[in-house]
Amino acid sequence: MEFLDVLYQYIVEHEFLGKIINVAVVIVFALILSKIMTYLIDRNLSLEEVKKKNSYMRIVTIMNLVRNIGKIVIFFLAITISLDILGVNTTPIIAAFSVGSLAISFGAQSLIKDIINGFFIILEDQYRVGDLVEILDYQGYVEEFGLRSTLLRDFNGEVHIIPNGKIEIVTNKQKGRARAKVVLSLDLEEDPRKIVDLIKTRISFLEKDYRVLEGPSVWGVTNNTDRGYEITISANVISGEQFKVEYEIREEMVEMFRENNIKLPEIRVRR
Template identity: 40%
Template sequence: MSGGNVIQNWLKTIRLFFQTGSYLIVGGKILKILIIAFVSKVIIQVGRNLIKRMFDKQISIIPHARIDERKNNTLKSLVQSIMTYVVYFIAILIILGELGVQTTSILATAGIGGLAIGFGAQNLVKDIITGFFILFEDQYAVGDFVTIGDISGTVMEIGLRVTKIRGFKGDINIIPNGQITRVTNFSRSNSLAIIDMNISYDTDVSEAVKIMEDTANKYAEGNQDIVEKPQVLGITEFGDSKITIRAIVRTLPLKHWGVERELRKLMKEAFNKNGIAMPLPVTVVIHNNKS
């Protein structure tokens, strides 16, 4: 009996909803909200494209200035981020107005700062302030290779709230600016290639050093990635079954990995050509036979 009454009440409510034309009012509000959301997305997309064109045109004036290009890309990312947040904020205010919320009185009485705190946005404020300091101090820019915490990669975007870093495997890491406390930037100064080669204890060390020097110097000739003459420092370690000889080469930023790989290959080939074999682990077993 009670179940039947509930159903009848629901049917009555639905009938009144359509008879009084309330569905037109509700449907109109939903349609307006959808239009506002759609228009906001369009404005953001068009705005981001216009900002990109403006900054790309600016950098085309000095196409060979890498530092200017990095800063240009960073500012472009920041302006796009600001524009996106502003459009979303305005759209939310308009939608709240359509729902009957008195946004003007809220802003007048609480203020934007109080509204942010009321929504628990302390972390957001921290992210934005840290983001401005990152840009003001020029800690890193778009295109730089950095390590932040345990994440290493190329800076793809610096926004008001987050920094986006692309890792070696193409993964995109999104880091809130407020969580960035330590940054290592590998793109601001020349890099150092370190090449360690191992030889056995019965190998002539002087001969091995000479081969490494000749190989490194020959490789450095005409190589634009190398900025200083290679150096063979000498013995850096006596291992259980090996002697380690180290060479270093100063390169342009981020070019040291390729130089290290190529020199290891060339030095190994030179060792093979001169009869110097790479040492193998040796285990000594002492058998005490008391009988």
């Protein structure tokens, strides 16, 4: 206790040190508040009932924006409070910031246009994270979306950062949902009814998968060829998840073919 009394007396006598400690407390509090906000957003996005909603990807997009804006507000307030604690009059700074912002705005019209256009993209729900879109001759999946720009990854893995202000026409090729489709080729000797029953059993695990909005369903024999026939499997899934679901279905089908000695169509060489 004596040590604490001495420490307290020292802090009182050295006012600046006390201010530094108060500033540190404010910054730590801002960091904790930011972490709590991020945790609450991530926890809600990971809930199964939220993932099952058709508007899940839109919710993800909006929550990411809320997180970013929230962090800006929290740390702006923390800096302002810290300056007040240190005895810096923040009123002129805020006033200068407002005037400076007005002056900058005339030279940053493209930035303002990006933000305004980004707001209307969200409001009109033109596309969401995970959607397959075509923008300015670039085609790919929306990986990130902010008020200022859209991050698009094409099929070659290249990332395109497109300012929202330049986006005038958007072609959304799978808004909200997409179809996972797998076509299996089988030998004519295989019984199609037996195969369909086996497939239904093997893919039943997808019925409770949050990514699957409808299905999966087995269409039956969808095509006859000179070497056999084809059976198609499909499921409506959350946009952006269709390829992962297709991969999982194909893996299950490989195991099913091996376990049941199912024959593939023979390759016939024409002479």
